[in-house]
Amino acid sequence: MRHLTYCLLALLINSLPVASSLAQSDAIPADAQRVTRTVRPEAIRNHMRILANDSLRGRKPGTPGFDMAADYVTKQLKALGLKPAGENGTYRQDVPLRRWQVNEATSSLALVVNGREQPLVYGKQFIFSPSPDHATSNVTAPVVFVGYGVSAPELDYDDYTGIDVKGKIVAFVNGAPATFPSNQRAYYSSSKAENAAAHGAVGTLAFSLPSDLRNRIETAAPRARQGTYRWVDKMGKPQRTYPAIQGAASLSDSAARLLFANAGTSFKDVITNAQKNRPQAFPLNVSVRMQTQTNVVENVPGYNVVAMLPGSDPALKDEYIVYVAHMDHLGVGRPVKGDSIYNGAHDNASGVAIILETARLFTSLEKAPRRSILFVGVTGEEMGLLGSDYFASNPTVPKDKIVANLTLDMPFFFHALLDIVPYGAQHSSLDREVRQAAGFVGVQISPDPIPEQTVFMRSDHFSFVRQGIPALFIKSGSQTGNPNLDGTKLNLEWRATIYHSPQDDMNQPFDFKSAAKHVQLQFLTGYLTAQTDQRPVWNKGDFFGTKFGKTSE
Secondary structure (H helix, E strand, O other): OHHHHHHHHHHHHHHOOHHHHOOOOOOOOHHHHHHHOOOOHHHHHHHHHHHOOHHHOOOOOOOHHHHHHHHHHHHHHHHOOOEEOOOOOOOEEEEEEEEEEEOHHHOEEEEEEOOEEEEOOEOOOEEEOOOOOOOEEEEEEEEEEOOOOOEEHHHOEEOOOOOOOOOOEEEEEOOOOOOOOHHHHHHHHOOHHHHHHHOOOOEEEEEOOOOOOOOOHHHHHHHHOOOEEEEEOOOOOEOOOOOOOOEEEEEOHHHHHHHOOOOOOOHHHHHHHHHOOOOOOEEEEEEEEEEEEEEEEEEEEEEEEEEEEOOOOOOOOOOEEEEEEEOOOOEEEEEEOOEEEEOOHHHHHHHHHHHHHHHHHHHOOOOOOOOEEEEEEEOOOOOOOHHHHHHHHOOOOOHHHEEEEEEOOOOOOOOOOOEEEEEOHHHEOHHHHHHHHHHHHOOEEOOOOOHHHOHHHOOOHHHHHOOOOOEEEEEEOOOOOOOOOOHHHHHHHHHHHOOOOOOOOOOOOOOHHHHHHHHHHHHHHHHHHHHOOOOOOEOOOOHHHHHHOOEOO
């Protein structure tokens, strides 16, 4: 009987019109409520069909397919009456991108013990990351193991305590302690080169726990060989690099074990300590010679699309809420199941489509919100959040007037939308607006169900967090309304089998009613934020607010 009840409930939820699930809320003006109910699931589907069509060839920056996508987005925003907010009175902001690649034939890595070298095999035992700051680098130095390579004083954790790594190469385990809060775990997993450079290291060696199958050399090598992209400034200097690090390599499990052959602590004990989240640091009694040649492979003429709905309040119209979705994907690549076009339907034609429909809702209001709204389609997300980082670093409006960012990327609408995970909400006053929007739409708010995926660092909202701007990244939760359908399992299976493959196309079981709810959430959260007297603030003592922005008093 319980199973029958669940099934009937799920059927009822999915059969109701989108608007009928909305609860009334005194906090939301009648006009905004009216507009919210006009959302069109079929419009989201149509946008996605166009953006994920084979003719766009995977929308890789620098290709005609990306230009087609950007042109479509521009025309849609222009047709809504939104004003150009790019450079020189256009809808476009140029983003100069450059790609570097390691020359494997002239690059090598060897362990040095008692003057004897043991060369490792490129692509099997190690891979190098390109070094945009060093066309050629040759460094030989002792190796020091530094656990996870993390310094987190606010969490009473520091792998560098009591160890001097100046002029040395540091080896560390990928990831961060599982005891860290989800978003800080994501941050510290991704900031190790910066931390190593701050401690005076000249090189890094990264390896994974034996149980971590996501970062194996076998799977990482093909993508690493495609090179590294960065945006460059007007002087041609690459950004988000650490020149002090002269060589950076990832090691296979077997190569990592070789590092510990002469250490005072066994590899087995190292792994046990890491799994128990214990800081650890000690010399490995081995040196490493790293010789790397990095070549500039290409310059890519990247660009963002930027449009604006001017605000209606004389005092607040010069402040901005920024909506972002990345237009790019991976282009054409290795065939999988007979298909070589990486369409990126979910990643991220879905986010762009939802933002376009969100923009339509804003333009349907009888009166524009008090603050201005920017809609930005960015390039180079798949290359490392490059378009959003460029915009957040070089915005086409005054940076100090950007009060909040809402990013949408792979929101995951493969089942009924009953709960959401609003990444970033717990860090700022935006939590209030997202909760009001969620209550109106009728969805619950849940914690991160997959903290090991370090989602918080993996999309464009983080480019704004780095600039001290409160940001939100809303994704579907794991509730499905069906006791036989585990939402978290479905999410992980999709990531393991479809993510970044040619099978991410329109032949997937998308639930466009759920996609429509994402539009409503995006619209209402941004609208309510645009209407408040006070701009959003970081929570007092918040980690990200303290590190990058200003916390509330």
